[in-house]
Amino acid sequence: MHGKKTLLTSQWDGPPGPHGSPWSRRVSMRSVSSQLEQADAGVGRGPGGPPHNLIRCSVVGAVCFLWASAAWSADFSGKNALEYTRKAVAFGPRPAASPANLKLQAYIQSQLKLLRCQVSVDAFTATTPIGAVAMRNIIARFPGTTGRAVAITGHFDTKSIPGSPFVGANDGGTSTGLLLELARVVNSMPHSNDIYLIWFDGEEAYGEWSDTNGIYGSRHLAEKWTQDGTLSHLTALINVDMIGDVNLGIMQEGNSALSLLHLVWQTATELGYGKYFLDEGFATEDDHLPFLNKGVRALDLIDFDYGPNNEYWHTAKDSMDKISAHSLDVVGNVLVAVLRKLQ
Ligand SMILES: [Zn+2]
Numbered sequence: 001m002h003g004k005k006t007l008l009t010s011q012w013d014g015p016p017g018p019h020g021s022p023w024s025r026r027v028s029m030r031s032v033s034s035q036l037e038q039a040d041a042g043v044g045r046g047p048g049g050p051p052h053n054l055i056r057c058s059v060v061g062a063v064c065f066l067w068a069s070a071a072w073s074a075d076f077s078g079k080n081a082l083e084y085t086r087k088a089v090a091f092g093p094r095p096a097a098s099p100a101n102l103k104l105q106a107y108i109q110s111q112l113k114l115l116r117c118q119v120s121v122d123a124f125t126a127t128t129p130i131g132a133v134a135m136r137n138i139i140a141r142f143p144g145t146t147g148r149a150v151a152i153t154g155h156f157d158t159k160s161i162p163g164s165p166f167v168g169a170n171d172g173g174t175s176t177g178l179l180l181e182l183a184r185v186v187n188s189m190p191h192s193n194d195i196y197l198i199w200f201d202g203e204e205a206y207g208e209w210s211d212t213n214g215i216y217g218s219r220h221l222a223e224k225w226t227q228d229g230t231l232s233h234l235t236a237l238i239n240v241d242m243i244g245d246v247n248l249g250i251m252q253e254g255n256s257a258l259s260l261l262h263l264v265w266q267t268a269t270e271l272g273y274g275k276y277f278l279d280e281g282f283a284t285e286d287d288h289l290p291f292l293n294k295g296v297r298a299l300d301l302i303d304f305d306y307g308p309n310n311e312y313w314h315t316a317k318d319s320m321d322k323i324s325a326h327s328l329d330v331v332g333n334v335l336v337a338v339l340r341k342l343q
Pocket of ligand 1: 159171204314
């Protein structure tokens with residue numbers, strides 16, 4: 001982990017990836033001190049899937065839920081999250097509107113239907129460099145009672161890389177799997193605020209990233225929620241991306257709201273996971289940004305140091321053998337503890 005830090009601070013200065021890959025997103029390094037000076041932004045089981053042995057039965061007019069598996073637990077399981085990830089990855093490359101993307105949407109919704117949440121689909125047509133693309137965010141709402149809401153988000157699409165068998169185990173897969181396991185946990189977790197879990201479509205850019213090419217799903221939902229008023233109820237949003245690396249090290253994303261960042265880092269320390277949440281800062285653009293730009297307290301949790309010189313990122317090397325249940329366990333358990341604090 002320390003080697004990783006040295007590598008990043010000494011060699012990274014600008015877009016990552018070999019030779020400034022055309023797939024680069026804008027990233028910059030910054031010192032922790034300068035970052036700390038920055039003002040707070042303001043303010044079921046399928047084949048091979050996790051133990052979703054939920055049997056729904058009707059007894060004397062009531063619906064009861066019987067968890068039949070001995071493996072079921074109220075705690076977040078990195079192993080379950082990894083199995084959900086494996087399921088998502090097995091669909092193959094999953095760019096927006098692709099057959100695999102649509103199959104994964106159906107799978108996510110089939111899992112959510114087993115839970116006590118309201119599932120909605122935010123469908124829209126994105127204008128992209130390759131033309132109009134139909135995209136769909138999937139939203140699960142676990143209702144609370146206060147009128148306030150918190151959200152945990154991530155993307156389920158993978159980057160379209162013609163000619164490459166890019167399946168995005170970490171980039172697109174782990175965020176999908178972690179959120180599915182989180183849904184299972186939140187389903188039985190007492191909470192007073194609404195909890196939204198959101199799977200964004202169209203996070204990835206077509207070719208090179210720009211202000212108008214990438215994060216299509218989050219940009220659309222932030223605008224929609226501004227118009228319908230939902231955004232005004234949102235007190236915190238945490239986005240996860242690439243959080244399954246076997247060598248997990250999450251840096252402090254510099255656009256993020258400091259109060260939320262401190263809450264997450266403090267919680268990780270309390271759980272004994274401090275070594276995975278690094279002192280270094282850097283800045284990147286991700287699905288938290290459209291919400292930050294609208295004044296929402298938002299944070300991005302991303303380990304953007306994936307393999308030597310980040311060489312697994314957006315390549316065929318981003319495969320299941322590069323990610324671990326333990327890393328997902330770390331991030332998932334921190335998020336569950338943070339969600340409890342945000343009630
Ligand atoms: Zn990506």
